Amino acid sequence: MKDIKTEVLVVGSGAAGITAAIAAARNGAKTLLVEYNGFLGGISATLPWLGFHDRDYRQVVKGLCHEYVTRLQKMGGSSGYVMDPKCSSLVSINSHIWKILAMQMAQEAGVDVMLHTHMVDTLREGDRIAGIIVEHKSGRQKILANMTLDCSGDGDVAARGGVSWEKGRTADGLVQAPTLVFRIGGMDKAAFVKGCKDKSLNYREWITPYPDLWKKMQERLDATDVFILGGFAGLMEKARKDGVIDVPQTRVVGVKLHQADQFQVVMTRVLGLDPTSVESMSNAYIKIYDQIPQLLEFFRRYVPGCENSYLLEIAPMLGVRESRRIMGDYVLEAEDLLEGRVFDDAVSMGGYHIDIHRPSGSWVDSRNVKAYTIPLRSLIAGEVEGLMMAGKCLSATHEAVASTRVIPICMGQGEAIGTAAALAIKNKTTVRNLNIQRLQDQLDVQGAEFGQSIGPPNQKAIDEYGQLPMEEPPTEGEMDAATSDQKHWIR
Template identity: 35%
Template sequence: MTVERKSETTPKQYDVIVAGGGPSGTMAAIASSRSGAKTLLIERYGFLGGMITNALVGPMQSFHSREEQLVTGIAQEVIDRLVAVGGSPGHVKDMVGFAASITPVDVEKLKYVLQEMCIESSVHVQLHTVVTGVRMDAGSIRSLEMFNKSGASEAEASVYIDCTGDGDVMWLAGVPFEKGRKKDGLAQPMTMMFRMGGVDLTEVRAFMKSHPHEFVLVDGWESCSHVGVSGFFSLVRSARLSGELSVERDRVLFFELPVKGEVSVNMTRVIRYDATDGAALSAAEILSRQQVMEVVRFLNRRIPGFGAAYLINCGTQIGVRESRRIQGKYTLTADDVLSGRTFDDVIARGSYPIDIHSPDSGELDATELNRGSAYDIPYRCLLNDHVHNLLVAGRCISATHEAIASARVSPTAMAIGHAAGAAAALAATSGAAPGDVDVRCIQRLIAQQGGNLGIGHETRIEE
C-alpha cells in the first residue's frame, strides 16, 4: 500500500524564528514575542530548557557578581516563578565559593515554567523539530528547512536567532566559526550529569567539618543552606591509583537539589570528542553512561553519606560545554573578561570565572575575576559580516576558547538570549537588519523588560 506523505508547499511566515529552546533560546523567544514580533521557537526535544533540563546541568551559576545581581529581567522572572511552585530555593550562597551565587532548580518544574511563560507570551512553540537546512538569498537567510513527525517543512522570517548551542544554523548558512582552543582545536570535555537520591547530607557535612583540608570551601561555609562539594581529593586519588576509578577526574563534585536528599553529580569526563561530529557524539554518550555507573559504585563504596544513595537518572543527553563559536564582528577575549571591560554596545553582563575543564586531562583550571568585578558582552559578539539577518546567542557567540569558558553558563546565556530577542524584534518590526538597529534602542528595551546593563540592582542571595 502506498501512503501519500503530506508536505507544506508554502512556508509559514513569522517576524522572528529562534532555533533552539535552551536557556538563551527561550529567553530570546519570550523577549521577541513580548516586544511585538510574531515569533517561532523550534526545539528538537519535547520540552524546553536545553542543557539545564536535558543534560541536568546545574545548579545555575551565577546570577550575581560579588556586589550585585547582574542577570535580571526575564531570567529572574523564571526563578521567581520556580520558587512559587516549589522548584527552587532561589539564589543561595555557594558553599564552594566558586561563584557568587548558585541557583538549584527542579528540572521538571523548570520545563513547566518555561513552556507556560512561552505560551503566555504568545510564542509559537514547535517541539520535536530539528533544523535540517537553510535557504539563502543574497547574503540573508530566506527560510529554515525543518523536519518532525509531520515530515519536511519550511518557515520564513525577517530575522533568525541561532540558539542551538552548537551553532547549527550559522554553520548551515556558511558563516565562519571556530572550535576549541587555538593550539589544537580541542574543546572542553563533555560531561554526563546525573542525579542521586538518598544521600545523607548531614553525614557529608560532618565529614567536611572534620576534614576541611579535603575540600574547596568558602569562608563561613557551615552557614550555607545548601551543600556544595568540591573535594574528597584523597579518596579520589586513592581510587584512581587502585584502578577502582578510571574517570579522569581529580575530585568529587556535587550540589544539593531542592528535593531533600537529592544531589546533582558532575564527575564524568569525556575528553577529545567533538560534539558537532555525529559519530563522536554517539560514542561520547555511550562512554559517559559507562562512566556514570563506575562513579556511582565509587560513591556508594567510598564517600561518606552515599552508602545508601541510589541513581535516579542521567541527562537525556550528555552535557556540552563548548563546540562551534561564530566569528563575529567582535570576539570577546579572556582579557575582556578578567579586566572587567565595559563596552558602549553592552547587551549583557557576566561575572563567572574562566572555568576551563582541560580538553585532554582531568584537570580543572579556574581563573577568577577580581572580587566584585563584572564584564560587558557587546552586541557585536552576536552579529557577523556574512549573513545579515542572523543573530546568535548562548555559547556559540563570538568569543575565544577562554572567554566562552566564563560566558557559557546558563544565567549569562539567558541574558544574552534576552538581548538577542529584543534586538531581533526591533529589527523585524522596523524592517532593518539586526546590525543596523541603534543599540541604544536595544538597551532601552532590555531595561524596560527588567534587564540590568549597569544600573545597580538589589542583590538577592539568601544566606
C-alpha cells in the same frame, strides 16, 4: 509540506533560546521556536543555575532570568539565590518544574513551538539568512523568517549557512571535556556535611587555603541544603587505585541540591570529543554510560553519607560545554572579562569566572573575572544579515566562552537578542542599524542588566560570605594518571 513564515525564528530552546523566544514574542514579534527535544530548556533543565552575580555579589543577570527564578520559587521549584565565593551564586532548581514553567511562559507570550523538529539546513539568499529547512515526523519543511536566532549551542544555522565559526582552543582545536550529568538520591545530609567539615577530605579546594573563608563556609553548611563541591581528591585517588573507578576525573564535582537528600553529580567525562560529529558523540555516550555505575559504586563505598544513595535520573542529553562559536561583528576575549570592560553597545552582563574543564586533563583551569558587559556586536553573526546568536555559540574565544556559557549569562544574552530582533522588525531596520539607545531603554524597562544599575560592590555580602583573591594559584591536573590512558580519548 506548506512553507511556514514567521518574523522571528529561534533555533534551539536551551537557556538562550527559550529566553530569546519569550523576549521576542513579548515585544510583539510573531515568533517560532524550533527544538529537537520533546521539552523546552535544553541543558538548563538538567542543572542548577550558576553565576547570577559577580565576585562582589552584585546581581549581573536580572530581567527575564530573575522572573524565572521568582516564578520557580512560587511553584516550589527552586532554592532561590544562594551566594558562593567561587561561583558568585547559584539557584538549585527542580528540572521538571522548570520544564513546566518554560512551556507555560512560552505559551503566555504567544510563542509558536515546534518540538521534535530538527533544523537540517539553512536558507541563504546572497548575504542574508532567510530561514531554515527542518525535518520532523510529518516530513521536510521550509521556514522563512525576517530574523533567525541561532541558539542551537552548536551554531548549526551559521555553519549550514556558510557563516564563519571557530571551535576549541587555538593550539589544537580541542573543546572542554563534556559530561553527562546524573542525580543521586538517598543521601544522609548530616553525615555528608560531617564529611565536608573534615578538613583532611578537602571538599572545596578553592576555599581550603583561606582560613577565614573556610570558617564562613563551614558555618553555613548546616544551615543550607545547597552548596557546591569540588574536591575529595584523596577519596577519588583511593577508589581509582582500588580499581573501583576508571574515569578521567580526579575530583568530586557536583552540587548538593535543595531537595534534602539529592546531589547533582558532574563527574563523567571523555576527552577529545568533536560535538559536531555523530560518531564522536555516539562514542562519548558509550564510554560515559559505562562510567555511571562506577561512580555510583564510588559514592556508596567512599563518600560519607552516601552509603544508601541511588540513581535518581540521568540527564536526557550529553552536556557539551563548548562547540562551534560563531564569528560575529565583535569577538569577546578573556581580556574583556578580566578587565571588566564596559561596551557602548552593552546589552547583557556576566561575572562568572573563566571555568575551563580541561580538554586534555582532569579537573579545571580557572581565572576570576570582574563584572563585564556583553556587546550587541558579539551576538550579531558576521558577514550576513538576518542572523543573531546567543548562548554557547556567541562570538567569543575559547577562554571567554568558558565564563559566558553558564545558564543565567546565556539567558541574559537570549533576552537581548530576542528583544533586538523584535525591535528591528518593528522599526523596519536591521539589527546592525538599530538605535542602540532605544534597545537599551527597552531592556532597562524589562529589568534586564547591562551595567546601567549594578551599583558598588555589595560589602555586606562580601563580609558575610567572603571573597577569593582575584588571582588564585593555578590548579594541577593536565595529563595526570587519571587522564593519560588512551581509552578515555575519542579520536
